[in-house]
Amino acid sequence: MKSYTKIKPLFFFLIALIGSSALAQDITVHDPVMIKQKDTYYLYCTGEGISVFSSKDLKIWKNEPAIFKEKPVWVDTVVPDFKNHIWAPDISFHNNVYYLYYSVSAFAKNTSAIGVTTNTTLDPKDPAYKWVDQGIVIQSIPNRDLWNAIDPNLTFDENNTPWLSFGSFWEGLKMVKLNPDLKSIAQPQEWHTIAKRKRTFELADADPGDGALEAPFIFKKNGYYYQFLSWDLCCRGKDSTYKVVVGRSKTITGPYVDKEGKLLTEGGGTLLIQGDQDWFGAGHNSTYTFDGKDYIIYHAYSAKQNGRPILQIKQLQWDSDLWPKL
Template sequence: MNFYSTKYYYSVLLFLVFIISKAQSISVHDPVLIKEKDTYYLFCTGKGIKCLSSTDLKNWKSEPAVFPEKPIWTDKVVPDFGNHIWAPDIIFHKNQYYLYYSISAFGKNTSAIGVATNVTLNANDSNFKWVDHGILLQSYPNRDEWNAIDPNVIIDDNNTPWLSFGSFWDGIKMVKLNSDLLSIAQPQEWHSIAKRKNTALSGGNSAIEAPFIFKKNNYYYLFTSWDLCCKGKESTYKIAVGRSKSVSGPYVDKEGNLLSQGGGTILIKGDENYFGVGHNSAYTFDGVDYLVYHGYDAQQNGKSVLLIKEIKWDSDFWPYL
């Protein structure tokens, strides 16, 4: 191979690397995934809840937003709400998709979690229609030491649905849902499953949010995000994990520290490639476990991009990447 053919070869190779990296670096915050037939659907923070689709987890196309117009109840929670909806979660249960989402005033616990349903995610299907069911849970300043954002729903081995949620304040909470997945079960059952406030391990830092619970290896794994998101190059986001045999805890880290008392094992944090990484979800697709999250890309001046990595498991059934 002469100089010119070598130069051409490497030019093509660099171009392909550039195209692939661009395909994988779509701009997202707080991504969650679900698969319908042969198509993956990604939902994330954005105007009306941003949605994209892919058949290979690399190349993505835009889909219609869940709410072209803001839900009619949102102004009652946040006056003049701009339809910028945070941190959705989605599950499929009894032939229906349930999408949970966050309405909030930034930096306050003036917040609510809503839920919408659909029978398909294919916007070209004649049955495609998002039906909003309004507020599931609401937090109020000066009343609640918790924040009703960042929902995650899991159905346990007893077929009982649970909602975990929370950001800053008194940490991550969990509450039992009714079987309709649209309302809080009565009598109410609440649990505090993780926090970082005023503990020796957290150094007094209360920055914890974005719970996601993933069942694997006979454990429930609770992922949370620590420290600061949404600051571009100044972001310090990182992902921590603990586990429990029971969905409601207690959750412990690798050293046996309770997550409810500030414990947590760091799974991944920022490096020379990404200033911070966090707000993850976790899934098994076609026998492979994946961690889905966003990172603040050092090569793009701190732009928030989609990251998907395979989860591996060590001999003690702790996750690593």
């Protein structure tokens, strides 16, 4: 949960402090997402105003200006005195417009909201470059909602209907239908729980509990919708237990099942990525196809670099049963 796992002092101001360019394995990031415009890859991640990098080859990265010089004007109405350290963006291109979703949240609460900002180009040197904030898309409120409005991911189904998946801890990960403008919830509202882990003891609504899961990412491939999500705890250095699991469904709203047929809404999930003696807390992934190759990107903490969260880019393969593997 970001209100526990994204705010540890050791990492709070680490994002994008490594100079103008570096190798991919040296990029300091949390929660990376990526898109390609023409011959340039753009990477967005948790950071002051949302951190941005660009690359021509997925290896050499350059810092770009943050999305927000100042936090969006609506943020203090949701999270009073919120700093401009914005979490877990998601980037999409639709009808010639780029949509960047992002999260704000109070610490250790589901006092949270997902906003969206738009642009017609990602190139900061383009005269048309200008992010225009569109405000709140979804908001969660303690003691009203048993879900947390963070970690957004936009996906379109086979009918080109937009769906936003999101969530962290509480009663699981959610999916809601959006209007065609991609800025608001469609009416009548249609909600689905797409993953859940059991909370092992009774808690107040405002308490996230255990059974940690968050950060759904939906990827269409092989006639399936694959749901990638992160289990367990991020941002605790060598004690981080973050990992990526996956399930799949023939329909975007589920039900999603893992490789053994267990429902993700009943704690299912096939392990795909986890840490080892060199990398701790590997998780919060996004998945893409670029130039005919599938990639999964995520962050992991380097044991050799004092626990810095480092960008990981891996090519994704598929087994004979059409399950992802590294």
